[in-house]
Amino acid sequence: MGKIYIVGHTKPDLDSIASALAYQKFKEGIGEFNYKAIRCDKVNAQTEWVFNQYNTPLPEYVPNISGIDVVLVDHTFPESRAKGWESANIVEVIDHHDVKLDDTIPERITIRPCGSTCSLISKKIFNSKILITKDIASILLSAILDDTVGFKSPTTTKLDGDMVNRLNDISKVGDLWEYSMLLFSKKDIWNTLTPKEIIEEDIRSVEFNGIWVSISQVETLNNRDLKKEEILRELIHLNEVNPFNLRLVMLTDLLKRDCILLVVGKDIPLLEGILNTKVIENTLFLPNVVSRKKQILPILQRIYTQT
Numbered sequence: 001m002g003k004i005y006i007v008g009h010t011k012p013d014l015d016s017i018a019s020a021l022a023y024q025k026f027k028e029g030i031g032e033f034n035y036k037a038i039r040c041d042k043v044n045a046q047t048e049w050v051f052n053q054y055n056t057p058l059p060e061y062v063p064n065i066s067g068i069d070v071v072l073v074d075h076t077f078p079e080s081r082a083k084g085w086e087s088a089n090i091v092e093v094i095d096h097h098d099v100k101l102d103d104t105i106p107e108r109i110t111i112r113p114c115g116s117t118c119s120l121i122s123k124k125i126f127n128s129k130i131l132i133t134k135d136i137a138s139i140l141l142s143a144i145l146d147d148t149v150g151f152k153s154p155t156t157t158k159l160d161g162d163m164v165n166r167l168n169d170i171s172k173v174g175d176l177w178e179y180s181m182l183l184f185s186k187k188d189i190w191n192t193l194t195p196k197e198i199i200e201e202d203i204r205s206v207e208f209n210g211i212w213v214s215i216s217q218v219e220t221l222n223n224r225d226l227k228k229e230e231i232l233r234e235l236i237h238l239n240e241v242n243p244f245n246l247r248l249v250m251l252t253d254l255l256k257r258d259c260i261l262l263v264v265g266k267d268i269p270l271l272e273g274i275l276n277t278k279v280i281e282n283t284l285f286l287p288n289v290v291s292r293k294k295q296i297l298p299i300l301q302r303i304y305t306q307t
């Protein structure tokens with residue numbers, strides 16, 4: 001049987017890397033040994049810490065997937081895929097985001113609206129009664145807690161909670177919120193990055209009928225501590241060089257569960273209109289907003305798809 005590679009998105013988070021590895025373990029568990037997890041990009045500090053903590057090597061780095069058979073995990077959008085995807089053979093996708101496959105038709109598609117791709121793979125593992133090690137269970141549990149912001153993200157579903165409980169029977173990490181805080185602290189490295197790096201670390205560019213918008217997500221344990229003015233100056237500069245209708249940076253506070261939203265672009269009045277508020281000095285304060293997918297993207301959809 002030919003090799004099939006499992007790959008997450010570019011600029012991967014923990015869920016993306018962990019779900020690739022866990023899907024390989026699932027396949028091995030059901031006797032299919034031709035699947036191999038890879039990663040197409042550099043991992044973040046949190047992912048490195050988690051894999052190291054649980055004695056597991058990171059998936060092999062394969063920056064270009066042209067010409068190989070692949071399973072896409074934690075993404076479907078072409079703009080999030082690894083280099084060379086145009087000539088890769090996408091045999092399967094597993095994801096918990098909106099779907100955008102265009103003319104790709106994979107043989108198998110698993111898409112469920114839950115908090116984490118690792119929840120979907122844990123479900124496959126438990127449904128098939130596959131045995132996993134404590135290290136793998138701990139990596140899966142960490143990824144679900146990270147992607148659901150310790151169950152506080154509005155993307156969280158019952159499945160995520162159920163899977164974490166079953167995984168924790170194996171990994172026994174103790175208090176889940178305390179452990180989530182430890183996980184968050186491992187990626188709270190923003191003050192070591194330049195404003196440009198902060199904006200680009202977790203950026204998603206989205207197109208609505210030819211209109212481009214970008215949303216950067218900065219998750220931190222204290223968003224008041226970030227150098228907001230410097231980030232804003234860089235964002236304004238970026239938009240002069242390459243103008244988008246809107247460029248947003250979410251400074252998300254995981255503890256206070258709010259968002260300082262930095263905004264540039266000519267469509268600021270549309271954003272003000274739909275939220276019925278005023279953007280002051282390119283800044284909006286959004287209490288209770290933590291999710292790009294569930295809370296910011298729908299606003300943009302309303303702005304750009306309304307007739």
Ligand SMILES: [Mn+2]
Nearest residue numbers: 015074117147
């Ligand atoms: Mn995910």
